[in-house]
Amino acid sequence: MTQSPGLKDAQQRVQALREQIDYHNHRYYVLDDPLLPDAEYDRLLQQLAALERQFPQLLTADSPTQRVGAQPLKEFGEIRHQLPMLSLDNAFTEQDVSDFDRRVRERLGLTADDEQVEYAAEPKLDGLAVSLLYEGGRLLRGATRGDGSIGEDITQNVRTIGCIPLRLRGNTFPAVLEVRGEVYMTREGFARLNQQQQQHGDKLFANPRNAAAGSLRQLDPQVTASRPLMFCSYGVGVVEGKYLPTRHSDWLGALRSWGLRVSEQAQVVHGVRGCLQFYHALGAARDGLAYQIDGAVYKVNELALQQQLGFVARAPRWAIAHKYPAQEELTEVLDIEWQVGRTGTLTPVARLAPVSVGGVTVSNATLHNIDEVLRKDVRVGDTVIVRRAGDVIPEVVSVIKERRPAKVLSVKLPVVCPVCGSEVLRVDGESAIRCNAGLFCPAQRKEAIRHFASRRALDIEGLGEKLIDQLVDEGLVQHVDDLYQLDIEQLAVLQRMGEKSAQNLIEALGHSKQTTLARFLYSLGIREVGEATARTLAEHFGTLQAIIEASEDELLQVPDIGPVSASYIAAFFAEPHNRQVISKLRKAGVSWPEEASAPRASLPLSGKTFVLTGTLQSLTRDQARERLQALGAKVAGSVSAKTDYVVAGSDAGTKLAKAQQLGIAVLDEAGLLSMLDNAAAHPPQ
Ligand code: 9MJ
Numbered sequence: 001m002t003q004s005p006g007l008k009d010a011q012q013r014v015q016a017l018r019e020q021i022d023y024h025n026h027r028y029y030v031l032d033d034p035l036l037p038d039a040e041y042d043r044l045l046q047q048l049a050a051l052e053r054q055f056p057q058l059l060t061a062d063s064p065t066q067r068v069g070a071q072p073l074k075e076f077g078e079i080r081h082q083l084p085m086l087s088l089d090n091a092f093t094e095q096d097v098s099d100f101d102r103r104v105r106e107r108l109g110l111t112a113d114d115e116q117v118e119y120a121a122e123p124k125l126d127g128l129a130v131s132l133l134y135e136g137g138r139l140l141r142g143a144t145r146g147d148g149s150i151g152e153d154i155t156q157n158v159r160t161i162g163c164i165p166l167r168l169r170g171n172t173f174p175a176v177l178e179v180r181g182e183v184y185m186t187r188e189g190f191a192r193l194n195q196q197q198q199q200h201g202d203k204l205f206a207n208p209r210n211a212a213a214g215s216l217r218q219l220d221p222q223v224t225a226s227r228p229l230m231f232c233s234y235g236v237g238v239v240e241g242k243y244l245p246t247r248h249s250d251w252l253g254a255l256r257s258w259g260l261r262v263s264e265q266a267q268v269v270h271g272v273r274g275c276l277q278f279y280h281a282l283g284a285a286r287d288g289l290a291y292q293i294d295g296a297v298y299k300v301n302e303l304a305l306q307q308q309l310g311f312v313a314r315a316p317r318w319a320i321a322h323k324y325p326a327q328e329e330l331t332e333v334l335d336i337e338w339q340v341g342r343t344g345t346l347t348p349v350a351r352l353a354p355v356s357v358g359g360v361t362v363s364n365a366t367l368h369n370i371d372e373v374l375r376k377d378v379r380v381g382d383t384v385i386v387r388r389a390g391d392v393i394p395e396v397v398s399v400i401k402e403r404r405p406a407k408v409l410s411v412k413l414p415v416v417c418p419v420c421g422s423e424v425l426r427v428d429g430e431s432a433i434r435c436n437a438g439l440f441c442p443a444q445r446k447e448a449i450r451h452f453a454s455r456r457a458l459d460i461e462g463l464g465e466k467l468i469d470q471l472v473d474e475g476l477v478q479h480v481d482d483l484y485q486l487d488i489e490q491l492a493v494l495q496r497m498g499e500k501s502a503q504n505l506i507e508a509l510g511h512s513k514q515t516t517l518a519r520f521l522y523s524l525g526i527r528e529v530g531e532a533t534a535r536t537l538a539e540h541f542g543t544l545q546a547i548i549e550a551s552e553d554e555l556l557q558v559p560d561i562g563p564v565s566a567s568y569i570a571a572f573f574a575e576p577h578n579r580q581v582i583s584k585l586r587k588a589g590v591s592w593p594e595e596a597s598a599p600r601a602s603l604p605l606s607g608k609t610f611v612l613t614g615t616l617q618s619l620t621r622d623q624a625r626e627r628l629q630a631l632g633a634k635v636a637g638s639v640s641a642k643t644d645y646v647v648a649g650s651d652a653g654t655k656l657a658k659a660q661q662l663g664i665a666v667l668d669e670a671g672l673l674s675m676l677d678n679a680a681a682h683p684p685q
Pocket of ligand 1: 086087088122123124125126127182234235297319
């Protein structure tokens, strides 16, 4: 708002803004369900900061504008933990877990076979244990675990972590509450951070745990603020209050209700069997989690029983960490080869002496690209650390230089394509070496066919790598459209192909012809067009013809398509050869249901509902409504849970109050104008 409010107005506005910001912060960080675009959130913060500058008497330490701002420290102060911060004993085998459970039951006198202990089972996050002290719901202090008795005062750093509330939500929290949990970094955050570090020529972090530790122990809170840290609570320390939960699992629910993040995987289980089931299910889900975990934790759920069990030395008797096998191992590099990918990129691959990593035998690992090979200086004969993380291809992490035999040669970079012998090019500014022979290069042709047939593309069952090798090597298939010209006689004479498999493949080819536009686009293997982009293109344009005819400018209007993808897409369809392949595929019967209706969501504000209230300075309400509607928005008369934004001019009344109550985004006039300008300039989200 542009008019200058009095102190009383400002006070109300400041409070309302803080509530809104806290609300949206909570949706973003704790519920993983953000409601506002980042730019909108930033605008709210800026409005608040402006008011606080104008009325400094309204500034408080728990204002969301006050997360960063403290001066760098010379050193961290010490904090003595009132209750020791315990660590956990480890279990490595099922037997260890069963022994733990037996000890628990013996101590509790639950010796009958049918007397099972109730456990709270949780993932064990791989980060740093941190204690947060709240008094009257306000964050007062943050501390590292240190040696369990004395930790470091990292208050100003924990304040910068977005998912740690500066104020607890609601009014049921205890007067004094020490929350304990883990500060960690997601895999994605870690990858992004390392990318930035590399760009700035700064040191790379070896893993998310080290990155989290390094980021948290910064004397300058500005640095911590720039790092993607997260916090997940898993327990409490000192608590003073009434009506407190009596089970660990209920504490987790309470912490969540007060606005703290807790694990979504946490579960109540019964007995050893329940624990092991949890361990295996979590193990199966592990690679798909956004963050690294190194085990499961089982805690006796009843707090009264925990008390009875007590602790020994540094670890409680009522909990144990059940570790997963290591995901990193040492092995020897037998050779380094270069593989040619679908787009001609040469990828260095280390052939390794087979080694079991986390239960899977690894004999190849990627070295990513030429820069990585040079940076890590991996050589044939070296002993290296290999890591298997998730579904991703195992990678060489680093070389143990001390174990390098004498006289090993550094890697020779390829000058010709190992498959077709064409010269390779290194594109300036990129770390890729590329064979530019395109579909002349059998490796690229094979990869293109493999991609076309893959499950998420045309899903041609039975058309595997070996078969594609034969089809290309025998000259039966050059381009993907040739697949649909194959007949049983041609196929049946190939190795490992009887009449029956040939018949099956022909049938699978037949089935594959019924597809969707999105799958078809994805199957073409256009650079930068993954599944999501293919889907977006299909939804936006509706027909293949419209995509083929789209100019680069039109492509740029599509959400998530940037200049690079737009130019690849346009170039792909401009190439007569590609158009020919497409037309042959269609002639062979490849088809999909054409979108009957007009393309969906074609306007930037489609699907968004606005409510206008109060007086605007620079345009009338009717004008505002027309501009919103022209961009696809719906403008409603009253505020409800379906409202996305309330636009509040001056003298806004009950509608504004209702919006704030429902946690609906409120735009002032400047916010509306900038949203209209943005929407007009940008495609829909
Ligand atoms: C981790 N690291 O995820 C505990 N932890 O409980 C979980 N650590 C813990 N619990 C008591 N989930 C001491 C440490």
